[in-house]
Amino acid sequence: MEYTSKLVGQAVEEISKLPGIGKKSALRLVMHLLKQPKEHTELLTVSLNELRAGIKYCGTCHIISDSSDCTCKTMSVDPSIICVVEETPDVLAIRNTGQYNGMFHVLGGRISPIDGIGPDEIAISSLIKRIESSAGEVKEVVLALSGTLEGDTTAFYLTRQLEALNILVTSITRGIPVGGELEYADEVTLGRSILTRSQVKTY
């Protein structure tokens, strides 16, 4: 596409590099910014620059944070459980459920040989060290990884590594989503939810 302005073309080019944003959406965003007061664009670019310059990763749990102190330790109520996730947004998603109040550990990815990501490329060894140095305080590790082949591979590898530490390793359950109809569930999910069926209790 040929733009009437080089500056517009350049902005569209950069915006459309972002995932899920094509050239048309990028042009719509550019037009929106041009219609808004200058301050909107300034606030946006300042916040992006500050983000990229100021962001830190916690040395213990690898959560994205403003300081190098461990935010997950201070925020968690129960320091005996560590929930292992792939990325920081997973931490927010789990915390938003209100069903978990333990600590977290962000792997920073999942084992994926095709993409050249082995166990050493993600934060597995630091998880082992963290549990070992807790002197028995950590009793359980909850694996909350994505339900893909790579997520399962990572879960399998982690379980093997953690078994030696003599702690309980659990995983979030896979199954039919709440509100989901059986008819529309895919075969693999349905098959797994039958395999991992649990006893119905009336409390």
Add this chain to the structure above:
Amino acid sequence: MEYTSKLVGQAVEEISKLPGIGKKSALRLVMHLLKQPKEHTELLTVSLNELRAGIKYCGTCHIISDSSDCTCKTMSVDPSIICVVEETPDVLAIRNTGQYNGMFHVLGGRISPIDGIGPDEIAISSLIKRIESSAGEVKEVVLALSGTLEGDTTAFYLTRQLEALNILVTSITRGIPVGGELEYADEVTLGRSILTRSQVKTY
């Protein structure tokens, strides 16, 4: 949503102000930028700042451009037709069809009393002046406005104004999209396409 980092929260806040981007998408974009080299974010923010600071509007046709010179006059082959559109992206869309080689005139919006936009808020008077000062060179005005109530209102108002200038006023046709099936067309479009039916010719 409570973020682990204020900087992330601030960036998500600013990104989600853009149209069509919610908090979840904004967080995904933030995570993407954090995974990319710093230069990506810099290129993005620099291009946005340059866009907002350097952009100009042509004094004649109101197309967004890098200079105040009229790009549409130099780019058009046929200076006897002016195509009237709402925004600059419409110019790109029409030029990309390869079916039009005349000039353009960007109104910068459409008449919408609900939003407080009357005929004086959009570039109608400058269109009239432009045609009057062309000394008879402009023979036709093509209205390429959106098929909404506001677009139709604008088209009606413009036609009334242009009739006095003794030039041909045409409009892009409304109808079933090419490749579209009748079954799925909405009633209004179908109704209009029957009303404005044209003779079938075999050339």
